[in-house]
Amino acid sequence: MTDIPATAPASEFWEARYRDTDRVWSGRPNDLLVREASDLTPGAALDLGCGEGADAVWLASRGWRVTGVDISGTALERAAVHAADAGVGDRVVWERHELGRSFPGGSFDLVSAQFLQSPVELDQRAVLRDAARAVADGGTLLLVLHAGWPSWQTEPPFDAVFPTLDGVLAELALPDGGWTVGTKETVRRPSVSPEGVGGFREDHVWRLRRV
Ligand SMILES: C[S@@+](CC[C@H](N)C(=O)[O-])C[C@H]1O[C@@H](n2cnc3c(N)ncnc32)[C@H](O)[C@@H]1O
Numbered sequence: 001m002t003d004i005p006a007t008a009p010a011s012e013f014w015e016a017r018y019r020d021t022d023r024v025w026s027g028r029p030n031d032l033l034v035r036e037a038s039d040l041t042p043g044a045a046l047d048l049g050c051g052e053g054a055d056a057v058w059l060a061s062r063g064w065r066v067t068g069v070d071i072s073g074t075a076l077e078r079a080a081v082h083a084a085d086a087g088v089g090d091r092v093v094w095e096r097h098e099l100g101r102s103f104p105g106g107s108f109d110l111v112s113a114q115f116l117q118s119p120v121e122l123d124q125r126a127v128l129r130d131a132a133r134a135v136a137d138g139g140t141l142l143l144v145l146h147a148g149w150p151s152w153q154t155e156p157p158f159d160a161v162f163p164t165l166d167g168v169l170a171e172l173a174l175p176d177g178g179w180t181v182g183t184k185e186t187v188r189r190p191s192v193s194p195e196g197v198g199g200f201r202e203d204h205v206w207r208l209r210r211v
Contacts, residue, residue, distance in 0.1 A: 008120060009120070009121070010071055010098060010118060010120045010121045010122060011071050011072070011098060013118075013119070013120040014070075014071050014072040014075070014118070014120075015071075015072050015073065015074060017072070018052075018072045018074040018075045018078070019074050023052065023078070024051065024052060024075075025051050025052050025054060026054065027052065027054050027082065028054055029054050029055045029057075029058035029059075030054075030055055030114045030115070030144065031189070032114070032144045032187065032203065032205050033055050033058070033059075033112060033114055033142065033144070034058065036142050036183060036205065036207045037059065037062075037110065037112070037140075037142060038062075040109075040110060040140060041109075042059075042062055042063035042064040042065075042109075043064065043065070043108075043109030043110070043136075043139075044064070044065050044066075044067075044106070044107075044108045044109050044110075044136075045059050045064040045065070045066045045067070045108055045109065045110040045111075045112065046066075046067045046069065046104065046106075046108040046110070046111045046112070046131075046134060047059065047066060047067070047068045047069065047112050047113075047114075048069050048099060048111065048112065048113040048116055048127065048131060049069070049070060049071075049099070049113055049114070049115070049116035050068035050069060050070050050075070050076075050079060050094075051070060051072075051075050051079070052075055052078045052079050052082060053068055053075075053076075053078065053079025053080070053082045053083060053092070053094075054082065055112065055114055056068035056079060056083065056092050057079075057082050057083050057086045057088055057092070059110070059112075060083060060086075060088035060091035060092050061086060061087075061088050064091070064110065065091055065092075066091060066092045066093075067092070067093050067094075067095060067104055067106075067108070068092055068093070068094050068095070069094075069095050069096070069097050069099065069104055070094075070096065070097075071096065071097065071098050071099070072096075073096055076094040076095075076096055079092075079094060080092075080094055099116070099122070099126075099127045099130070100121075100122060100123035100124075100126045100127050101123075103127075103130045103134070104134070106134070107134055107135065107136040107139070108134055108135060108136060108139060109135075109136055109138070109139040109140070110135075110139060110140050110142065111131045111132075111134050111135050111139070111140070111141050111142070112142045112143075113127070113128075113131055113142070113143050113144070114142075114144045115144060115145060115146060115203075116145070117145060117146060117160075119157075119158045119160070124163075124171070125171045128143070128168065128171050128172050129171070129172060129173065131143075132172050132174060132179075132208075132210075135210045136210070137210055137211075138209070138210060138211075139209070139210050140182075140207060140208065140209050140210075141179075141206070141207075141208045141209075141210070142205075142206070142207050142208075143168065143204075143205070143206045143208075144203055144204070144205045144206075145162075145163050145168070145203065145204050146162060146201065146202075146203055146204075147162055147163070147164075147186055147201075147202040147203055147204045148162050148201070148202060149201070150191040150193065150199055150200070150201040151191070151199035151200050151201065152191070152192075152193040152197040152198070152199035153193070163204060164204075165184055165185075165186065165204055165206070168204070168206060169181075169184070169206070172208075174208070177211065178210065178211055179208050179209065179210055179211060180208070180209045180211060181206070181207075181208055182207040182208065182209055183205055183206060183207035184205075184206050184207075185204070185205050186202050186203070186204050186205075187202065187203050187204075187205060188200050188201070188202045189201060189202075189203070
């Protein structure tokens with residue numbers, strides 16, 4: 001893998017990360033998206049930091065009209081191929097944005113951000129607040145973030161500040177009475193290192209509904 005310094009501009013870092021290899025992610029939708037979104041009525045969805053598009057394709061295949069957003073053009077090109085191969089190319093539009101600096105227009109019945117975390121510059125507070133603002137009345141904000149390094153990661157590859165359940169809610173600064181909290185939970189799942197060492201990792205999930 002190309003050694004891109006953590007001081008590189010975010011677009012350069014992520015573009016190199018995707019260009020370095022034919023495929024970065026598994027191509028399967030995230031488990032917590034599937035768990036939390038399966039019972040929602042399809043409408044318009046926004047997938048922030050969609051990467052190679054597996055979540056957007058899964059949503060589209062369930063009847064959602066999806067806007068997938070990422071900072072990397074290479075990731076978005078792969079996502080579009082995935083959507084076309086899955087027969088849902090006409091249900092997804094792809095937009096390149098550096099979130100924190102620009103954000104798609106419109107309002108959405110579901111705004112999902114799965115592991116929108118970065119070793120390089122990302123104004124998470126601004127993105128979270130923009131994400132909440134983009135949720136339509138009666139719509140859902142679904143956030144999933146790693147809560148820490150995997151248990152087998154004895155030497156973290158870079159300095160990271162991980163979110164807390166209450167910290168993210170505080171950063172969202174949602175108006176009193178305007179939202180209900182459906183899920184606010186830390187989920188532990190098995191995780192295996194590239195060298196085959198078994199362990200676990202923990203993720204936080206928030207499912208919030210705009211009243
Ligand atoms: C850890 S990956 C998660 C990808 C995907 N959501 C998933 O769960 O497989 C983070 C994604 O966010 C994107 N990203 C990072 N910073 C971004 C920014 N400022 N604006 C838009 N996308 C960004 C990266 O290109 C990458 O695809």
